[in-house]
Amino acid sequence: MTIIDKTSNVPAPRSAPEGTPLLEVRDLHVEFHTRDGVAKAVNGVSYSVNAGETLAVLGESGSGKSVTAQAIMGILDMPPGRIPHGEILFQGQDLLKLPAEDFRKIRGQKIAMIFQDALSSLNPVHTVGAQLGEMFRVHRGMSKKDATAKAVELMDRVKIPAAKARVGDYPHQFSGGMRQRIMIAMAMALEPDLIIADEPTTALDVTVQAQVMDLLAELQREMNMGLILITHDLGVVADVADKIAVMYGGRIVENAPVHEIYKRPAHPYTRGLL
Template identity: 80%
Template sequence: MKKTSADVLPVEGVYGDEPLLAVDDLHVEFRTRAGIVRAVNGVSYTVNPGETLAVLGESGSGKSVTAQAIMGILDMPPAHIPHGEIRFKGTDLLKLSEEARTQVRGQRIAMIFQDALSALNPVFTVGWQISEMFRVHRGMSKADAMKKAVELMDRVRIPAARQRVNDYPHQFSGGMRQRIMIAMSIALDPEVLIADEPTTALDVTVQAQIMDLLADLQRESQMGLILITHDLGVVADVADKIAVMYAGRIVERASVHDIYRAPAHPYTKGLLESIPRVDLKGQDLYAIKGLPPNLLELPTGCAFHPRCPYRQDNCVTDVPPLYQISGTRGSACHYWREVLDGER
């Protein structure tokens, strides 16, 4: 067999007790003229093979920036990573050279984006773009790479893949485009796949199909999947564990089951209550009061305190650590017991 570039990847190192991917106390800030925007303030999470981690949070919570830091596609400057580690199989990606990181991108860790139309190059056919992955990284001939592209399009369940391989991205529907994006991202069998709001731009029926597809692909290949979303409904069936982010911090970490049964952070609780429910038809939809925090001037203490129904005096002054509730479950709320018990 031809020696492929995957064999000579720079990421080696100890990989025993280490998780597949570990983000450890990551800080990301953007130095702008208006001041320092602290987008990520000490985020830690891990993903293991075959595991799905859902990162949940509203716009500006830092969930996408964390993902971009993992991929190394942040524009630096203005972005800076003053502190933290991103370990892939025990190797800190932040310490690798740019060439080494390019080797990791796409081959070991891949990413799919929210809007597949703008994420696909408009001037090349989808077949060309998928097969490019094989030509560039695996040194395949054009014909072989094209064959693999058709196979991949079949694998992501694009009907009549053979006929459509020479169509341009704009000739596909939204759901089909996202499938093409997924095909490109899994082309080189990455070990970690980051899906940044993969279904946000799609309508509800197609959302479910894309989530099914991701779940199936993950089962087949045992990838670690990081699913970034602001939609609690999307993650319920697919995710194993959830990290809820607010103002660049993880405020709650739990298994899917625990979080739906009893959230331990007022923000998670608010998110769950703001999902429309059939049995509450006709009533006003709950909304978390107030606005997301200004990242230039984060509130003192707990960043959520201006919007929190459980607020006490010490919330304004003391930053809550991620209290351990049980096992891997944690909540960054001084009053997690009250939240968990449903007292208000």
Template identity: 85%
Template sequence: MTIIEETAGSPAPDASRDADRPLLEVRDLHVEFHTRDGIAKAVNGVNYSVDAGETLAVLGESGSGKSVTAQAIMGILDMPPGRIPQGEILFRGQDMLKMSGEERRKIRGNKIAMIFQDALSSLNPVLSVGYQLGEMFRVHQGLSKKEAKAKSIELMDRVKIPAAAARVNDYPHQFSGGMRQRIMIAMALALEPDLIIADEPTTALDVTVQAQVMDLLAELQREYHMGLILITHDLGVVADVADKIAVMYAGRIVETAPVHELYKRPAHPYTKGLLDSIPRLDQKGQELYAIKGLPPNLTRIPSGCAFNPRCPQAQDVCRTDVPPLFPVTERDGGALAGRGSACHFWKETIHG
């Protein structure tokens, strides 16, 4: 078990209970968007948790609800049209959905920080990076402009931006893609938050820079012992850094597993399909597998299991009954810690 160090000045809500609790726990979260075409159900009962120092990878196609879940945790959903009809988001045991706007603002950036996908559009184009980094210290810690700038330079050094002191007054467009993403990371790290949510942090970068940025993120996470939610659709990125994986489809978690278990033995046909569609050198020359069809329209999610129209194993029960997240066990019934699959036929899928 991990003992979480409280940063000075933050409230310590019942430290004895705090230790058993995950850092962040999402319970039965629903998010819907009211649009002209009807109600889009983006998130339909998501449960996951992250401990301090742990990395949870949330995997899924575009529109699977992984980013919306993250935005709900951050409290940056556009409401309206967004709405959270039910669910709890517990941060250190406190439901953030019940907090006042001001309480949530103080958590944002300070205790929970987020790294966005496209650093160029996510940074303000007309403010210097030093100003944007320094803002964190000025707003949350009340430092002066001068102190904040010194801290910004320190941060930029920390994320290995060369000649930080000379570049602190530069603007986002003057940096390369990788350097900009480092600035985003530095901004998220500024106040040493307990949890970082990285929403596809490497998608906009080229492959060599992707690895550098992921390594940096993993290194800093270890050092500060932060929880990390890594949202991605890149299975390669996940394998290196994640501790556990949650696979999302149509706003639900369809499979959870410790990272290597999932790659070895997927227990959901969707996960299996994803893994089979990775190009492999030893299958050179053969046709690459692809999951048939398209992700469902969120205003008209299919009845039963949302994946059933695309599933090679679908039976009648899949079209009528929504599968809950079954605990996945060994063939003999031996427990497999942290594994779950929302498939009626998980046994057949994992044990063949």
């Protein structure tokens, strides 16, 4: 079985009927209950992403971008986190109502996340080949040998030079840009329908940022995935996003196709950004 195959254009089967957004967040509220009281981090966020579409999420630090992403991904710390209200419809199904086991399956296979800091997301004591291969061993039941071959294939796919020679290397032996490529490979391994990338290039040198972003955009197009791209970088947004949601104080203050926002930003914060 070929997991990533450029020559195959057959889309993965989707359970939702035609026209249903891939992901639809509806009126999501997230609060944190701490000794100091209740902090309302997300106050009624709604946004949606279709297959093959990129939604860029912008907003100042602390505006709730990551917490919203964590809720979608099911990795919020609960407690102290709580979701008092809202729906997260993935292929028409509310993830918040799913049994934990079913949510875990979706999270592992259909929704993947790329974080800013690859070094803390990768395990330092295992080779990158072992970590990539584990995806195929655990989720696809492959032998160690086959899984390693898949790992090499993936490393090739994200354009890591000499992939075959480097599959036995450890995370710290790669540059920041190469490590982030490995994170992208990890996220893509099981051909998810949706990728959430939370400031995926922020920790990288400026020259490397564009290359990693180009790679992500290219793979997304080829695999027709939905992408939620949380970013500060307006240059990136103009190039790759279809829609923009701007967050401010836990709310969406602007949500529109890219060309409309550039023409007439509605909110002062967005005008400031532009």
